Each structure stands twice: as C-alpha cells, then as structure tokens.
Amino acid sequence: GYTVLVDYGAEDSLGPLVALSLLRELGPVVTALLFAGRAGSALTAEIGLMKATEQLTSLEMMAVDPLKRVISPRFWAGMISMPLLALIFSAIAIIGAHLVGVDWLGVDRGSFWSIMQAQVSFEKDVLNGLIKSFV
Template structure:
C-alpha cells in the first residue's frame, strides 16, 4: 500500500518535471532564432485580433461591474468613518494593484487560453502540425510564436482597459448615485495614486500573468493527447492550472512590490 502510494507520487513528480521541460523546449524553439518580420507580422496582427480584440467585450463588462461593486461596498465602509472622500483612491488602488491584473488574467485564461488550447490541440489531432513539418515549415515558429507574442501584448492592454472602465464604474455609482463629490473623487485619486508604485507595478504584474497564462495554454494544447477526450482534458487543465498559478504569483509579486 505504502509502496504503491510512493510509486504514484514519484510518477506524478517525474511527469510534472517532464512537463516543465517540454514546455520550456517548446517556448525556446518558438522564440529563439532569427525573426522573419515579413511572414510573422501578418500572423501577429491576426492573433492580436483573435486573442485581444475578441476578448474586449468580456473585459469591458466585467470591469464596469467590478468597479461599481467596489464603489458600493467601499462607500458603505468609508461612510462609517466619515471618509467618503477617499472612495476614489480606494477604487483606483484596488483596481490598479490587484483586481485589474488578476481578474483580467483569470478572464483571459477562461476565454482566450482555453480557445488557444483547443485550437492547437485540434490542429495536432488533425495532423496539421505534422503536415507543416513535412513541408519544412516549423510549427513552433508559425503557430506558437505569433500567439505567444499576441497574448503578451494584449493582456496588459486589456488590464489597463479593465482598470479604466472600473474607475468609471466606481464614479458612476459613487458620484451619480451615492452623492460623493466628483471633484473629491478625482482629486483624492490623483493625490494618492503613484505612477511608478501603482500604475507601473500593475502593468508589470499583468505582463507576468500574460506570460504565465499564454505559456500554459500553448503548452497544454501542443502537448495534448490528439483525441477529443484529450483535447477536452487539456482545455480544462489550462483554465485550472493558469488560474491557480496566477493567484500564486500574485501573492509573490504583491509581497515583492508592496510588502514594504
């Protein structure tokens, strides 16, 4: 009984380490080498649309409602201390430091990450990747690289859009509904939000999360078992693994950036 458990633990550990190795080799093969801008740029633009633009609606709607909820809950707490004027900084700092990068990454994993895994897994199942290799076309450079760079570019921009819309949603609730002074909302935000400490660190967070999510999504698709069940399992693993990894790295980055 104990021997079986140890064998299972050892097998799981070896599989995990091997998975890290395969993902590293995949990314290295996709990104290292002389870039071909003439062929790569149109592919990048297409993926920016598929990954970034098509994710914009869910980001806008989610950012608006989260900003509104933040303002409503924040006002309830701040009004007990007579500090309603600090509603602007509360909403802005919450979105810039935490909710903007993290929620965007989770939504990105659920929408774009799962789609990428399913797409690449299906290409593997239908032997499109093998066909490219037979035609002397590197599938890593043609399929993986444009999607990786599109994800890394798109997600920080989506996080900024999420934050901006959330701040406007907070203004809508705080000023237009709850009666907080508009000048106080914006001036207190300007006085308490630091460009480098808050905005830049938030962008850095979103860039790290972008690499994590897109790397996991591409690897799970490229490494998927080429069957319908295997692709389905890989898609689920993408969302779960990427979400948990983002939350874990969020704690690490927060401790490094804002831990004092």
C-alpha cells in the first residue's frame, strides 16, 4: 500500500485514503460484523433459554406481547449503538493510521491531517457511513 504511494509521489494521500475508506466502507461493515457476531449470538442464546424455560409462554399467559417486551428493546439498542460503535471504530482506526503513518513511516504530520480534512466531507462521507451502519 504505502510503497505504491511513495512510488507515485502520493504519500501525502495516506490520510484521506485511510479516512475515506474507513468512514465510507470499513467502519460500518466491520462494526456490523463484530456486532452481529457478539450481540446476535447472545440474543439467540437468551431467547432460546427463555423459550426452553417457557418464560415466553408465561408472558403470553399474562397478556404481554413477548415481541414487544423482549425483542423490541434489544432492536432499538442495536439501532442506537451501531452508529456510535462505527464512529468510535473509525476514529480509533484513523488515530492508529496517524500513529503508523507519521511515527513509523515518516509522513508529514501537517499534510496527513490537513489533506484529510480537505478531502473528507461530513455530509457525503461521515453521514453516509452512519446511514450504512443503520442498515
């Protein structure tokens, strides 16, 4: 990756390249995969245990809809937490890319941040990544 940028004299493009790829694609997708694995398996195990111990049946007998009582809060928690987790993932990854690029590879600190800030659009890149994390 970086050696190709050096060959073409584009090592200053490391900041925007990392930021755009993380904010648009990698942040929401990797966060969704991690969230689906962690929360999906926990939710499945919890609902399976509730079904095995007949807790869902007892909720129905008390005239409480198990879908509204059990599934709905977890669904809304996922809808709220996914964009936040995607933003945190992207921010930490950009900071990590800054540490690697500036400290290890010798990219100019000012050009890393200034070119990245000039190239990344909040509406086009950050909001699209947040919307993608909802889906």
